[in-house]
Amino acid sequence: MRHLRALCAIADAGSLHRAARRLGVAQPTLSTQLTRIEQALGGPLFTRERTGCRPTPLGRTVLGRARPLLTDMNTLVREARAAAAGGDSRLRVGSTASRALAGWLRRLRRPGLEPTLQMDVSANALLRRVTDGQLDVAFVHEVEGCALHIPEDLRLRVLVEREPQFVMLPADHPAAARPVVRLADLADDRWMVDPTVDGEWDGVHRMLRAVGLNPRVLHGDYHTAASLVATGEVVTVCQPSSQSRPDTAVRRLYGDPLGVRLLLAARTRAELDAVFPALEDAYWEAARQSTAYREWLEGGGIRTLPRCPVAATGGGRVEFVRAR
Numbered sequence: 001m002r003h004l005r006a007l008c009a010i011a012d013a014g015s016l017h018r019a020a021r022r023l024g025v026a027q028p029t030l031s032t033q034l035t036r037i038e039q040a041l042g043g044p045l046f047t048r049e050r051t052g053c054r055p056t057p058l059g060r061t062v063l064g065r066a067r068p069l070l071t072d073m074n075t076l077v078r079e080a081r082a083a084a085a086g087g088d089s090r091l092r093v094g095s096t097a098s099r100a101l102a103g104w105l106r107r108l109r110r111p112g113l114e115p116t117l118q119m120d121v122s123a124n125a126l127l128r129r130v131t132d133g134q135l136d137v138a139f140v141h142e143v144e145g146c147a148l149h150i151p152e153d154l155r156l157r158v159l160v161e162r163e164p165q166f167v168m169l170p171a172d173h174p175a176a177a178r179p180v181v182r183l184a185d186l187a188d189d190r191w192m193v194d195p196t197v198d199g200e201w202d203g204v205h206r207m208l209r210a211v212g213l214n215p216r217v218l219h220g221d222y223h224t225a226a227s228l229v230a231t232g233e234v235v236t237v238c239q240p241s242s243q244s245r246p247d248t249a250v251r252r253l254y255g256d257p258l259g260v261r262l263l264l265a266a267r268t269r270a271e272l273d274a275v276f277p278a279l280e281d282a283y284w285e286a287a288r289q290s291t292a293y294r295e296w297l298e299g300g301g302i303r304t305l306p307r308c309p310v311a312a313t314g315g316g317r318v319e320f321v322r323a324r
Contacts, residue, residue: 003033004066004069005023006019006030007063010046011059012149016034016048041058044058077133091137092116093117093275094137094140095118095119095138096121096122096141096197098241100282108278121194122198124148126138126265131151131153131154133267136271137266138265139262139279140263141260142199142260142262143197143198143199144261148263157276163239164256165238165253165260166238167235167237167251168235168248169249170229170249171249173232173235180252181251181252183208183211183257189215190218190235191218192218192225192229193218194222200237203258204237218234229248240290241283244291250290252292262283
């Protein structure tokens with residue numbers, strides 16, 4: 001099954017490099033594994049081209065049989081675990097970082113139901129865990145211009161179609177005196193980006209290059225970034241629900257140049273229905289607690305989306321709901 005997952009990952013990613021990143025292995029390791037698989041099956045499964053990998057006729061045949069086998073195996077594991085749990089009342093929640101988490105878990109908790117939480121900076125990794133039956137639901141964000149790899153058997157619900165990303169900067173930074181900051185005002189600053197977050201580095205890099213900036217960039221996680229912002233070392237993009245502190249300021253970026261889409265994923269619509277209202281309430285509660293985000297919302301920043309039927313998009317099925 002591991003070999004079949006590797007083949008599907010290569011086909012979906014279109015290259016050994018991208019597939020290795022999704023699988024969490026080194027590219028030489030995946031290349032060696034593919035060679036062994038091809039030797040075992042008796043022929044080449046992919047053509048290696050300068051632009052990536054494409055399935056051969058034999059590869060398409062194998063992939064056509066592999067995908068339903070993987071789906072059946074995932075279902076078998078999921079049902080076996082449920083049977084072994086004997087009606088376990090835990091709700092397994094996965095999420096990328098969000099200030100809505102505390103309120104969401106609080107709303108989900110009730111007698112007979114105890115949610116557990118698994119955090120990960122990789123939205124793609126969380127989506128795979130939902131598909132594999134390791135998680136029941138996952139709340140993830142998709143950086144604009146950096147589409148997630150959404151498994152075909154997942155159902156998705158959009159919480160916010162485009163959440164603008166704000167900037168966190170030192171409280172005594174000259175630009176912090178204004179409610180809206182232009183990227184040009186941060187041209188001389190060092191930026192901190194977490195390269196392990198799916199799409200974040202690409203999105204920030206594209207945003208900065210669009211206005212002709214090529215600043216010095218440090219790599220670090222959210223907590224390190226906040227600490228270094230407080231000491232005046234860096235500036236960093238942040239979620240709009242982040243709150244200013246005595247030593248840091250959260251400000252809107254002029255023109256909202258970077259956004260993310262907020263998604264809830266599950267295997268069935270019933271699972272989405274069971275947890276989405278609590279997430280929606282928790283998110284807008286957190287949004288109202290942030291002065292900068294509240295002012296942006298009250299100024300008509302977020303677009304209200306009309307309800308529309310479920311549509312197939314990038315593998316998973318997506319439902320749009322009205323933002324409040």
